[in-house]
């Protein structure tokens with residue numbers, strides 16, 4: 602049976618910037634690793650470990666993306682940055698819960714729902730939006 606929680610990369614997930622798309626693919630792969638661990642009824646430690654690998658990468662990606670938006674004077678920069686901040690807080694809270702409850706598999710399930718919804722929406726709508734803005738500019742901005 603097809604695993605419905607996994608994210609299979611779709612052509613529409615490409616926002617049209619190779620470097621950013623590449624980051625997003627790495628993030629999606631890391632996410633799929635978490636789903637694998639959960640499917641195998643993974644230990645709390647294993648889950649926390651793969652989540653932290655994903656979060657490390659995500660933090661670096663957010664930083665790069667924020668510099669990029671800033672460089673193009675993106676009008677919705679602050680709003681976008683706040684979404685990144687909220688994401689990090691949310692994941693940190695779920696991570697904390699996962700560490701401290703005996704129901705860590707339930708929390709991990711909540712976590713993957715959150716991550717899947719957030720990333721698909723964020724890539725398709727929010728990130729696509731700044732890239733469209735960038736394309737409207739006359740000068741080039743590098744990510």
Ligand SMILES: [Fe+2]
Nearest residue numbers: 666723727728
């Ligand atoms: Fe973003």
